[in-house]
Amino acid sequence: MSLARTRRPVLGAALKDAGLAALVAAGLFLPMVGLRTDVGPTGALFLRTRWTDVLLLMAIVFAGRFLLRFWQEWRAERHGPSVQKRLAGPLSRSGRFVAPVLLLFALLLPAIPGIGRYELDLGILVLTYVMLGWGLNIVVGLAGLLDLGYVAFYAVGAYSYALLAQYFGLSFWICLPLAGLLAAFWGILLGFPVLRLRGDYLAIVTLGFGEIIRLVLLNWVSLTGGPNGISGIPRPSFFGLAFTAGGGPGSFADFFGLEPSPTHRVVFLYYLILALALLTNWVTLRLRRQPLGRAWEAMREDEIACRSLGINITTTKLTAFALGAMFGGFAGAFFATRQAFISPESFTFIESAIILAIVVLGGLGSQLGVAIAALVLIGGFEVFRDLQEWRMLVFGAAMVLIMIWKPRGLVGSRNPTVALGEKRTISAAMVAEGRG
C-alpha cells in the first residue's frame, strides 16, 4: 500500500524531469545536429535536415535522464545508507595505503620491465598534470579562489625559460627558479586587481588574464616568434653532464660508462618532473599545517570571519596566487625543456579547463584526489586515443558520471591539519550534509 502511494509521485517527477531534459536537448540539437550544410556537386552549399537524428538524440536524453532520476528516487526511498556512506569507512582506511603505493609505483616505473619510451613519455605527461593540478589546488582547492586562467602561469614559466635560454644562454637549472619567480610575480600582478572579487567575477577576470597572456605571446612576434613559437630550446643537463645521443666526452653516458641511449634522457626527465611534483606536494602539505595554509582554508570558508580575526586577507590571497603561479611556472619551464619547442598553441583555455577539471574531480583540496584524477583523466585520454573525436564525448560523460557518483570529487574528505591524538577524517558524507 505504501508502495502504491509513494511510487506514483516518483514516476511522475522522473517523467517530468526527463521531459524537460529532452526539451533542452531539442533546443541544443535542433540547430547543431538537425541542420547541416553540405557542399553540393556544383560546389554550392545546400542545407540538409536530419530530424530523425535529432529525435533519436532526444529519446536517448529522455531515457537516460529518466533512468537516472528514477534510480536516485528509488534509492532515496529505500532509506538504506547510500553506497557512498557504506564505502566511506573502508575507503578512507584504504586511502592510507593508496598514496604510498602510488608513490612507490611512480618511483619504480622506469625500472619495471616492459616499460618503454612510450610509457615513460605518458608518465611524464601525467606527472606534469599532477604537478599543475597540485599547483592550482593551492589557489582553487585551499584558498577557494576560482582561477580559470591558470595556464597563463604555465605559459609564463615556459616562455621565461625559452627566452632566457635563447637570449642570454642561461642553463635550465638557473632558469628553473627564475621561471618560478617570474610566474609568481605575474600571479601577484593578477592578484591585485582581483582582491575584491569572488566566485563568478573572479573566474571571468582570470579567464581574461589567461587569454591576454596567450594573445601577447601570439602577437609579440619580435620577441616570442608569435605563432611560429620558439624552437631549439636547450635540454637540461645532469649536473653539467649532457644527454647527447652519440655519447662522447662530457656526456652522461660517457661519465657513468654506459652505452649511450636516448632513453637516459627520458628517464631523467621523468624523475625530474616527479621530483618537481613531489616538491609541490611537500610544500603544500607543509603549508597546510602552518598558519598561512590554515588562513587559506579559512578564507575559502568565510572571508568576513577571517577579517574579524585579524587575518590579512590581502597577503593571504596574494600568497595563494603567487605560490600557485610559481609551481605553474616550474611546470612550464619543464614543459619547455622537454618539448624543446613551444608555441602559444600549447597554452589555450582548454589547458586551464583540464587542470581545473583535475582539481575538481579530485575533490577540491585533496592532494591524493588530484593525483588520481590526473592519472585517470590524462591516462584515459591516451587509452581512448583510437576513439578520436569521440574522446571528448567519452570524457564529458565520464566526468558527469563521477560528479553524480561523488559530488565532492573522488576524495571529498578533509583531514584536520592538527591531530588530536587519534586522527579523524571529516567524511564526504558529513561534508555533504553540512551547510559548507
Add this chain to the structure above:
Amino acid sequence: MSTPLLEIREVSTFYGAVEALKGVSISVAPGEIVTLIGANGAGKSTLLMTICGDPRARSGRVIFDGQDITERPTHHIMRGGIAQSPEGRRVFPRMSVHENLLLGAQSQGIDPAPGLEQAFTLFPRLEERQAQRAGTLSGGEQQMLAIARALMSRPRLLLLDEPSLGLAPLVSKQIFQAIRKLNAETGLTVLLVEQNANQALRLAHRGYVLVTGRITMSGTGRELLARPEVRDAYLGGH
C-alpha cells in the same frame, strides 16, 4: 567614570549614499558590559563593524585605549586588543573546532594553549567536540565556538553581535551567563549588540538605544528597562 577604553565620537558611516550611522557617540569604560539595542536595520552591526574599520567611518573618530584607530587597517585593529564575534557566528564550517580556535589566535602570533584552556573552562562542551567539524555543531555550540574563537586573541574589548540569535531561551541564558562570568572574573570589557533587549539590559551595566543610525537614549540597564519607550518598542509592551 574612569577614562573610557573605547570611545566613539560623532561617527557617521555610509554604504554608498546611504547613511547607516548618523553621528553616533558612545563610550565604554574598562571592565564594563555595555549593550546596544535597536530594531532591525538600526545600524547596530554597522557600528560594531565600523569599530573594526570595515566599513570605515566617513567622519568622526574611533578611539581605543587612548589611540585613534579610525584609519587603521582592519587586521591591525583586530590584532590590537579588540575581538569580534560577528553576526551569524560565522564559524569555519569544514574545519574542526580545534582549528577554528587556533585561527582565533594565529594572527596574534601567540601561544594558543592558555586561550584553549580558558575556552574549555568556559565552554566544556567545546572540549568534547574539538575534533568535530564546526559546521555540524548545534547553533548554541557554534555560538560558543564563535565567542571562544574571538577570545583566543586575548582581547581587552570583546564585541558581540547578537549572540542569542536563533537560540532557545535556555541556551541563550547559558551564553549570557558565560559573558557575565568572563566579565566578572577577568575584567573583560564587552560591547554587546542584542535584539533580546530584556536579557541584554539585565546583564549590562549600561545601555544605548540606536534608532535608524542615531542614539536616542542611554542609561544604566535598569534605567532603560524601566523606561516606557523602551518597554513599548523593544520588550513587546506590558
